[in-house]
Amino acid sequence: MIRFRELAVRYDGADAVRGLTLEVAADEWVMLIGPNGAGKTSVLRALCGLLPFGGDASVAGRDVRTFGRRELARLVAFVPQNPVMPPELTVTEYVLLGRTPHLGRLAIEGRRDRQVVAKALGRLDLLPFAERGLGSLSGGELQRAVLARALAQEARILLLDEPTTSLDLGRQQQVLELVDSLRADGLTVLSTTHDLTLAGQYADRLVLLDRGEVAAEGPPGDVLSEANLAAHYGASVHIVHDAGHVYVLPRRG
């Protein structure tokens, strides 16, 4: 569904990503991990047309550079790390914005658009909040509103940049469970995260980036090793394998 070959992104005069080759299959959830500045976000931004890049990036077998903006937005939904949540819009109005790539520039949403939005609101338990202003929502509710907007886009690929930062532990799990359940609807997910333990539990596959290059790739159990995390994060950790899950525990000294 997603394929990068020798992807290279330059950002602010420096190489953010170099020679990244990666495939993500349909319905798969791949997480990009790596230290700050490793190039995780640049990969997502390149794929949805927000950054120029070298090499190849394709979705559904087609070079993303051959897509028009709206066409690409119908296929790829991007949720940035800190989405702008205009307090002047209601939850419904905000989620309706997700229909933009399906509408002409001068069009107003029709019946089918409203149905899609109603379904997205229902899917994320937002119907009770539909008429509330975004300014009155909590962090967890806002995150659900962002995901609802992405769902309303009806894209087959969901790009999430650190979807769990600024959420408490319970909300983090709820959001990740939710994303996992959305995959049942046929979504392919590529996300970034700093939380390695959660990454180990939810991702089908991890890609460890360091200074713009792939340092390790594979199932969480293989990538999350004490040696890898020491080499690329400069972190001292203890890895626990339990019932098929991997837990990363920071260790002092």
Add this chain to the structure above:
Amino acid sequence: MAVDSIRSAEAVRARGVSRPWRLVAGAFLAGSLLVGLGVGPVGIGAGGIVESALSHVPLLHVHSPLSSLEEAVLWQIRAPRVVLAALVGGMLAIAGSTYQGVFRNSLADPYLLGVAAGAGLGATLAITYGHVGRTGALLPLAAFVGGLAAVAAAYVLGRSAGAARAAGSFVLAGLTVTLFLTAIQTFVQQQHTNTLRDVYSWLLGGFSTATWGQVAVAAPYVAVSSTAIVLHRRMLDVLSVGDEEAASLGVNVARLRLLLVVAATAGTAAAVAMSGLIAFVGIIVPHTIRLLVSTSYRAVVPLSLVVGAGFLVLADVLARTVVSPAELPIGVVTAFFGAPFFAVVLRTSRSAR
């Protein structure tokens, strides 16, 4: 589940302009127009105005109850003045709401990108060196050209400062151009104190010399600009999530911003050229609508057009009646009566929440 989602689709609505608010805004504009046409040294009742208007419609065979003097006052003096005030007020208010959306800055006004400074300089040069009088036909043209040239300069400067910081850099570029042009204007005025009075009277703004000719010049700009903006009202909501997210939703942000800025600016320049500088309308009218009706641009944009038109017509009525037979500059009226009104709206809506 399917039935549920269909039922809830009925509940999914963006707050456009609800029917009651449509009626309120329409009634406000109609009432303002009747007051504007009826009030003056020769008082004319609402019924007389309506019948006289209908008598000009072919095939209706309605006879005007007005005397020929009243007819002349109504249609040759007051009507062009009221219509021009409505066009300018509507344009300034809708341009204000557009700039606030495009630059995501609630203090942005129609003069943001230097329209006022450019128009002011154009008018000053025309009066000083072109010997165009306060009522000269070339004065609006000079103001229009000056306004557009200033905005073009601000736009080029803002673009060169970098697309990434787009919204902020345009505001700074507009400020730079404004300060530069104001300096030139002050210099010119100081060198030619004999024309100070004419320049000053133009800068203060007003409709005392309004003619159907001016209406005919301004109307096409206002019609095209405001139609383009109203059609893009949903896109202004999309822009509120920022350039990057709007782009990820498939919007060509730079092109959309250019289109909306050109529309708002061309309309503003035409309005300013006819009326002089009238502050306040472009900020207060959209914000009053936000406080009373809705904060979505789907409502703010169309209502600004209608309410701005009525507001400026009423302000003009005050300008010509308060110290009659003399006239107040209309900018003084919009600020003097508008500011306390807005303060009341601000206070009551804050405490109601």
